[in-house]
Amino acid sequence: MSAQTKTVVTTYGEKITIDPNGIGDNLGNHTATTTLNLNNNDISNVSTIFIKKEAQLFDKNTGNSNYFSLNKNNGIVGIYNSNTTGNALSINEVSSKTTFVTTQITKGTDGSLPQKDNVLISTDSNGNTAWLPLVKVKDALTFQFLNYSTGNSQYNTATFNDVPGLMVTYTAPVTGILSLQANLYTIIPDGVVTKTPTSVKTEMVLMVNGNQTIKGGASTITTATPSAFVNGGGNFPETTTILGQIPVTAGQTYTITVQARTADTTTATVGTCVGNYVHTEGVNSFSAYSTLMGTLFTD
Known part of the structure; x- marks a missing residue:
C-alpha cells in the first residue's frame, strides 16, 4: 500500500477510506532484542533518556575511530577518552568534586593571553577574568632582589659610608610599597684588640637616593683578648636586622644603600666595620x- 489515502469497497458494497499515515508502530509497546538502527535518522522530542552503561560520541571524521563516552561507575561520573583509556573528567557524586586530568584556559574574558608565570585573576564579581604577571596583582607580595656584601665598610670611621655590595639600583615594575630587610654583620677584628674590655658602638642606616634615611639600627660589641677564648678567639661579630619600607611608583628608579660607621668606642684605636664575617679555624672555617x-x- 503506498503512503496515500485509499478508498476500497467491501464485499457488501460499502466504501471504506483508509489513511495509511494513521497506521504506525508504538515503540513503547516493545522490548528490543537487538540493536536499533535508525539509518542516520534523528530522534526528536525526547523527554528523558536513561543510560544504563555509557553514551559514546564518535568523531565526524570517520577515519578517526577514537571516541569520548559519558558514563557512571561506582559513584563517579566520567567523560572517558578512548585514546588515553581513562577519564578526562570525573565528578564524585558524594563530594561533587570535579577532577580534570589536564586543564587549559587560552584567554581571559578580556581577551588577554597567558604568558610564562602569569596568573589568572578575577576582575569583578561576575566571574570575568584576566591573565596578569603576579607583580601586577593588587596586594600581591613578590620577591624583587637579594644582595650580598662583597667586602666591608671603612674600618673605625665616624662618617657613614657604604657597605660594598649592598647598593641596589631598583626600577619599580608597578606602583606599591617596597619592603626592605637588611641583615648585617658588625665586626671588630681580633688583631686590633689591645686591652680588655673594649666596647664599640656601631650605627647602620638604610638610605634611598643618597639623601633620605629610611631606617637605622645599632649594635654594641664588648670584646676580650683572643687568649681568653678556648679556641683562640677570632673576629668579634654582632648581627643587626633593619626593617624599612618606601613607596615606589611604576617606572621610577631608586638607589638604595646600606651605610655604617663607628659611632663610639672605649678605645680610640679599636673600631668596627660592617659586611663580611670570616671565621678561620681549620675545617670549621666559613664566611657569612x-x-x-x-x-x-x-x-
Whole structure:
C-alpha cells in the first residue's frame, strides 16, 4: 500500500477510506532484542533518556575511530577518552568534586593571553577574568632582589659610608610599597684588640637616593683578648636586622644603600666595620655575608 489515502469497497458494497499515515508502530509497546538502527535518522522530542552503561560520541571524521563516552561507575561520573583509556573528567557524586586530568584556559574574558608565570585573576564579581604577571596583582607580595656584601665598610670611621655590595639600583615594575630587610654583620677584628674590655658602638642606616634615611639600627660589641677564648678567639661579630619600607611608583628608579660607621668606642684605636664575617679555624672555617632584600607589595 503506498503512503496515500485509499478508498476500497467491501464485499457488501460499502466504501471504506483508509489513511495509511494513521497506521504506525508504538515503540513503547516493545522490548528490543537487538540493536536499533535508525539509518542516520534523528530522534526528536525526547523527554528523558536513561543510560544504563555509557553514551559514546564518535568523531565526524570517520577515519578517526577514537571516541569520548559519558558514563557512571561506582559513584563517579566520567567523560572517558578512548585514546588515553581513562577519564578526562570525573565528578564524585558524594563530594561533587570535579577532577580534570589536564586543564587549559587560552584567554581571559578580556581577551588577554597567558604568558610564562602569569596568573589568572578575577576582575569583578561576575566571574570575568584576566591573565596578569603576579607583580601586577593588587596586594600581591613578590620577591624583587637579594644582595650580598662583597667586602666591608671603612674600618673605625665616624662618617657613614657604604657597605660594598649592598647598593641596589631598583626600577619599580608597578606602583606599591617596597619592603626592605637588611641583615648585617658588625665586626671588630681580633688583631686590633689591645686591652680588655673594649666596647664599640656601631650605627647602620638604610638610605634611598643618597639623601633620605629610611631606617637605622645599632649594635654594641664588648670584646676580650683572643687568649681568653678556648679556641683562640677570632673576629668579634654582632648581627643587626633593619626593617624599612618606601613607596615606589611604576617606572621610577631608586638607589638604595646600606651605610655604617663607628659611632663610639672605649678605645680610640679599636673600631668596627660592617659586611663580611670570616671565621678561620681549620675545617670549621666559613664566611657569612651581610644581605639586603627587597619585597614588593603591589597597590
